[in-house]
Amino acid sequence: MQLRVDQVDKSFGTGRNRKLVLDGISFSVNTGEFVALVGSSGSGKSTIMRLVAGLDRPTAGVISIDGSPVRGPGSDRGMVFQKYSLYPWLTAAQNVAFGMELQGLNRREIRERTSYFLEVVGLADAARRLPRELSGGMQQRVAIARALAAQPRVLLLDEPFGALDLQIRESMQEFMHDLWQRTGLTALLITHDLEEALLLAGEVHILAPNPGRIVRTVAVELDRSDLRHLRVSRGFLDLREDLAQCLRGLDGQLSPAP
Amino acid sequence: MARLRQLIQHPWVLGLTGVLVVLLIWTVATSLKLVDPLFLPSPAAVLAAGRSQVAQGLLWADLVASVGRVLGGFALSAVVALPLGIAMGTSTVINRLLEPLMGLIRYMPAPAFIPLLIIYFGLGELPKILLIFIGTLFFNTLMIMDAVKFVPRELVETALTLGGRTSQVLLRVITPCIAPQVIDAYRINMAAAWNLVIVAELVAATEGLGRRISLAQRFLRTDEIFLGLIVIGLIGLVIDLGFRLVMRRACAWAN
Numbered sequence: 247m248q249l250r251v252d253q254v255d256k257s258f259g260t261g262r263n264r265k266l267v268l269d270g271i272s273f274s275v276n277t278g279e280f281v282a283l284v285g286s287s288g289s290g291k292s293t294i295m296r297l298v299a300g301l302d303r304p305t306a307g308v309i310s311i312d313g314s315p316v317r318g319p320g321s322d323r324g325m326v327f328q329k330y331s332l333y334p335w336l337t338a339a340q341n342v343a344f345g346m347e348l349q350g351l352n353r354r355e356i357r358e359r360t361s362y363f364l365e366v367v368g369l370a371d372a373a374r375r376l377p378r379e380l381s382g383g384m385q386q387r388v389a390i391a392r393a394l395a396a397q398p399r400v401l402l403l404d405e406p407f408g409a410l411d412l413q414i415r416e417s418m419q420e421f422m423h424d425l426w427q428r429t430g431l432t433a434l435l436i437t438h439d440l441e442e443a444l445l446l447a448g449e450v451h452i453l454a455p456n457p458g459r460i461v462r463t464v465a466v467e468l469d470r471s472d473l474r475h476l477r478v479s480r481g482f483l484d485l486r487e488d489l490a491q492c493l494r495g496l497d498g499q500l501s502p503a504p
Numbered sequence: 505m506a507r508l509r510q511l512i513q514h515p516w517v518l519g520l521t522g523v524l525v526v527l528l529i530w531t532v533a534t535s536l537k538l539v540d541p542l543f544l545p546s547p548a549a550v551l552a553a554g555r556s557q558v559a560q561g562l563l564w565a566d567l568v569a570s571v572g573r574v575l576g577g578f579a580l581s582a583v584v585a586l587p588l589g590i591a592m593g594t595s596t597v598i599n600r601l602l603e604p605l606m607g608l609i610r611y612m613p614a615p616a617f618i619p620l621l622i623i624y625f626g627l628g629e630l631p632k633i634l635l636i637f638i639g640t641l642f643f644n645t646l647m648i649m650d651a652v653k654f655v656p657r658e659l660v661e662t663a664l665t666l667g668g669r670t671s672q673v674l675l676r677v678i679t680p681c682i683a684p685q686v687i688d689a690y691r692i693n694m695a696a697a698w699n700l701v702i703v704a705e706l707v708a709a710t711e712g713l714g715r716r717i718s719l720a721q722r723f724l725r726t727d728e729i730f731l732g733l734i735v736i737g738l739i740g741l742v743i744d745l746g747f748r749l750v751m752r753r754a755c756a757w758a759n
Contacts, residue, residue: 301661318664319661319664319665320665320667321665321666321667324665325661327658329658330658330659331658331659331662333677333680334758335680335681335683335757344666347676348663348667348668348672349667378757389662392662392666393665393666396666
């Protein structure tokens, strides 16, 4: 499988109010890869995700999966939103089963896959609880399980841990890395958190704002056997600082001259 | 002291106290003959009027007639408003087409349609049911439309990225999501249905609670007027509690 984003522009509004949000975005994600896009607000990163998901259309350029262009949302691209995406009237298990039900899988298969994916995200015990009875981190794990259960070819993660407390965020990052290793999933992550991107992704694209464009691409080759250790290791911190400076420089262009 | 506080904190205690206080003032005022009994009959007189109406079978017949009209007209309105409201909330085209029209008709007082309805349909049940239908349809529809507009975008988009079709989004995301607001809209607009049935019966009817009140006025039977008012209030209360019960049972997730 290959997801290709090729020379994509996106602008909103018309005439004088026309605003270019994305300018010539190109990158690709292959089976088994974990790719991250990092940028501050205004870099259009969520817009990229909506385009890939098929929820919006690019103004120019092509997004394709294995050569066939994306024309709308579909179950081959599973999306995990930042928050509020669980159905509050369904239990955790019913939420996980939801996508499979929409696709018309048979009951037995749905039941088996639901308990399997709840197990995968470590929430077998919470199967019968409603979303409001779950913590923020648990809710996001249910959302991830729901997306995975629908068998997407690529998982789209739109700031999936952005609304969580720092500590929970760290454990969710470890969970996500572990999940990626265990299941061999393919993922595209969007985040403003450089550390998160470097911990999880093999390839990180840095986005500049106004209009959003990729200014730097880094292949991240780090020893990820122990993420806690990695967070404070020399090589990791140097790389993070290097890229953080790059991001700061991009934001600096925005601020008015003194 | 602590016990008393605990008692007061029970949700029903203070509400019941309010009712009892009014009842007490009413009893005292009438037994001391502070007010002419023609204007303010005693609770005992109202109770007696009630007994006599029950004995004659009038109260039951009136009740059935009024409740039947309210339920008939309101059920019709609820059934039409649900798909209409969802359509207006989800489709820009339908919304632009209908919202100005509804905004206009909504401000026409429903009772003003009574003369027209009588000309069209005579004095039978149909014009009364239609009056309630007209008087509640637009409020029901617009409240449902608003509920649809507040369905979080993420819930709809998640269904789409899970492979959901439009019909599945309507039935399995939007409908369950707005259920609490729909039940609440029905509960609130039911009060308007009761207003309208009484108005309709005041104008033209052979039986019904409103009809009984207007007859009582002709014979200066204030005790019967009070009886009618109290019965109408009690039925409204029962219906309101019924909707709350349905809400608590069916939409536990929203509480």
